[in-house]
Every structure is written in C-alpha cells, then in structure tokens.
C-alpha cells in the first residue's frame with residue numbers, strides 16, 4: 616500500500632518536473648527551427664566558455680572573417696575571466712545565458728536549478744549592453760519545471776541549434792563532421808564549444824579548424840554570419 620503511494624508520488628513528480636517541460640521544450644524548439652529555416656544567414660554559437668586558451672583563438676578567427684557570433688558562457692567562467700568577457704563584448708558579439716555551473720536539469724533539484732540559472736543570469740547581466748540578456752540556452756538542451764518557469768518568468772527566448780558537430784566528444788585528431796562545409800546552408804545554427812575543454816584530448820583544436828572551414832564555406836556560398844538576435848529579428 617505505502618509502496619504504491621510512494622511510487623505514484625514519484626511518477627507524478629517525474630511527469631511534472633521532467634516530462635511536461637520536455638514537451639514544452641519540443642514546442643519551443645520547433646518554433647526556433649521554424650524561424651532559423653527562414654533566415655538567410657548562418658548562425659555561429661559557442662557554449663560553456665570563456666576559456667583562457669581557446670576563446671581568444673575563436674575570437675581571432677571570427678575577427679579575421681569579420682564575423683559576429685553568439686556566446687553562451689557559463690557563469691562561473693564569466694566570474695573567473697572578466698577580461699575575456701570584455702573582449703567578447705568589445706568585438707561586437709552577442710551573449711546568452713547558459714547557467715552558472717552547467718548543471719544537468721534532469722539530475723538537479725528545484726533549489727539547485729533555480730540557483731544555477733539565476734546566478735548564471737546575474738553574472739552575465741553585468742555585460743549586457745541594454746539591460747538584461749534575454750537569450751537562454753538550456754544546459755544539455757534540456758529543461759525541468761524550474762528552468763522552464765525561469766524562462767517564462769524572466770521572458771527569455773530559448774535558443775537551440777540545428778547542426779551539432781559534437782565537438783565536446785572528439786579529440787583534435789578527428790574532424791567534427793566529415794566535410795562539415797557541405798552542411799552549411801541558410802538557416803544553419805551551429806553548436807560549437809569554446810569551454811569545458813579536455814586538454815588531454817587536444818582541447819578545442821578540432822573546433823578551431825572546423826570554425827575556419829565553416830566561415831570559409833559561408834563566404835563562398837554568399838551566406839552572412841548572423842547572431843541569434845539577428846536571426847530572430849529581435850533587438
């Protein structure tokens with residue numbers, strides 16, 4: 616009897632905490648991809664930075680191609696590397712929130728989730744040009760009830776992607792996606808990472824090589840690199 620009650624309570628909580636936000640995420644993601652497909656540009660996004668070794672290299676490549684990108688740094692790195700954050704802003708790139716400690720929403724309780732998203736947002740707010748940063752990319756692309764409520768309460772635009780080279784999994788010996796340049800078309804939103812590097816695996820060297828290829832390919836195809844806000848046509 617008690618076991619049944621406990622199991623039912625767990626099931627109800629799981630539905631409320633994970634399953635319902637998962638359905639909402641699917642709807643938000645569908646809308647994001649619909650807008651992305653209408654864009655005539657290519658959107659470069661970088662998660663989990665800034666990193667003292669790789670972020671400057673990413674910025675150098677972007678500057679060489681005169682391209683602007685959208686960065687989703689994690690709050691604890693924002694706190695640690697203010698000079699890098701300043702450089703990102705000064706070079707005209709855009710910012711979005713990505714939590715403070717990159718906690719997995721399905722493995723984190725309500726209080727831990729709220730602190731992660733709230734602290735992440737607070738760190739980034741100092742670098743926002745016109746007040747609040749209104750973009751939010753959920754860590755691991757996943758939501759729970761609390762991060763979903765944060766998005767609604769703070770009126771954030773949820774940002775996803777449609778091309779994931781999985782650069783977080785690879786060593787520098789491997790190319791991210793074979794012939795990645797062939798995948799670049801109008802409306803591509805590519806997910807790169809400039810942080811959480813595994814230096815033993817070559818860090819982000821593969822990302823840097825792929826980034827140059829993507830920008831070269833976009834230029835050859837006449838596709839403009841755009842930021843997420845330009846893609847969304849929001850100020």
Ligand SMILES: [Zn+2]
Pocket residue numbers: 662663713717754755
């Ligand atoms: Zn991330």
